[in-house]
Amino acid sequence: MPVDKSLLTGSTAMLILKLLEDADMYGYQIIEDLNRKSKNVFALKAGTLYPLLHSLEQKELVAAYEKTAGNARVRKYYSITNKGRNYLHAKKEEWQLYTSAVNNVLGGATFATVR
């Protein structure tokens, strides 16, 4: 079965959900954390993240709430929902399927085929 076509370009949502699986986070924090953890391989832009968070919220994969920490300004925190967890696990499987297929082609080896 072919993977979702949007996987290639759609891995950003998966990464965000993964971060939220470990802890609730606000937008700006996600950008920094992702940049840091990937040594800037992911240079996620604010203009990419915020609309994406909104769409994840609409799909009920995440839920938002506002919170003020200490004397800082109000931040919008996101938490992953059960629906989001299920989605994340499905996407992780797709990701593994996809990357192993790519590596297979790149490595020059072919899958063992049953005739």
Place this chain on the structure above:
Amino acid sequence: MPVDKSLLTGSTAMLILKLLEDADMYGYQIIEDLNRKSKNVFALKAGTLYPLLHSLEQKELVAAYEKTAGNARVRKYYSITNKGRNYLHAKKEEWQLYTSAVNNVLGGATFATVR
């Protein structure tokens, strides 16, 4: 350094160039070979491939020639250029960088950071 943003969605060109690195092929053959080698993980569509081959040709990453094999109809074969080989090798490095970064986030581990 961030990888080319189009990597996520742009791995198709890399896969095609990899196939052409091993042997000259014509379009339809590429579709079948890619489907077969990936067990249909890549369900590359004709409407995706042909425009892509044209753009690769324009960028001089591949070169095209016509050939008739046996009593078959004329087919348009593509061969990789030196420029294409260089591009392929660069893309493979980006691919490895990108996937290891994704796996790192998914695995929950962080990169060792030097301060």
Place this chain on the structure above:
DNA sequence: TTGACATATATAGACTATCTATATATCCTT
């Protein structure tokens, strides 16, 4: 206290890769 910069969220418009749909033509098999 003023200015500069980092923090924090948001939207509009553009770009690009892929998809679907459609078109055309040839070859092979029944």
Place this chain on the structure above:
DNA sequence: AAGGATATATAGATAGTCTATATATGTCAA
């Protein structure tokens, strides 16, 4: 003769990300 696989091609739609811009707050140094 007809149908299906082979083979190439283009137009239009969709979707994810980017750039650019906007706004506002907190912090720090001059």
